Amino acid sequence: NKFGEIKNDIVESFNYLKKAVDKGDATAMALYGQYIEHGRAFNKADPETAIQYYQQSYEKGDMTWYALLGSALYNGSGGLIKNEEDGESLIQISMEMNNIYGIRSYACDIVQDKEERNKYLKILADLDDPCGYVNLGLIYYKGDGVEKNVELALKYFERAIEEGSSRAPHILAMDYFNGNPNTGLKKDVDKGIKYMKLAVDNGNHDALFTYPYE
Helix, strand or coil: CCCCCCCHHHHHHHHHHHHHHCCCCCHHHHHHHHHHHCCCCCCCCCCHHHHHHHHHHCEEEEEECCCHHHHHHCCCCCCCCCCCCHHHHHHHHHHCCCCHHHHHHHHHHCCHHHHHHHHHHHHHHHHHHHHHHHHHHHHHHHHHCCCCCCHHHHHHHHHHHHHCCCCCHHHHHHHHHEEEECCCEECCCCHHHHHHHHHHHCCCHHHCCCCCCC
16 A cells, blocks of 8 residues: 555564553553464463453453453353353443444354344454454355355455454365365365465464474
């Protein structure tokens, strides 16, 4: 763009988030906690520490952490006592404010009806959300509530990768390494390595133990 090229660097992103956290930015606290919870930017997953950042952001009234703290409560993660009612309430508040993380949590944690789930995942994809792309891809990949369409699934996975997803390339890498008769993907080690490198570049911690560094 007119400002020059911006490269996808998960570690650099993590470092800038920490600087914003140190300055008291509530949204940065929420996102920083999410990195820690899921072990992104090559950190070890630490849900308990993540919850501390969620709570700090929540106390500042940030809608993102309403969603993420709500999800942690709903699932009982990070040492929190599982409380689906309070968790769902926080997620609903965030979603009603059109917070993308609220929509994510609602679609992935709460919704039981597959048609409604797919509707909200499509909303996420329309917002170029990588989580929406990955989960839509998986739905079509497996034929979960929709007619199986591997070609469409692969397009969603590629869009997720373009938006910085580390999960999508890891899924594809493992399927190309082993072959997947359920989706018709044939074993292709070169493609497996290609996608595993993308997973590493996008910050997938598990991929570090699989990618064959020279």
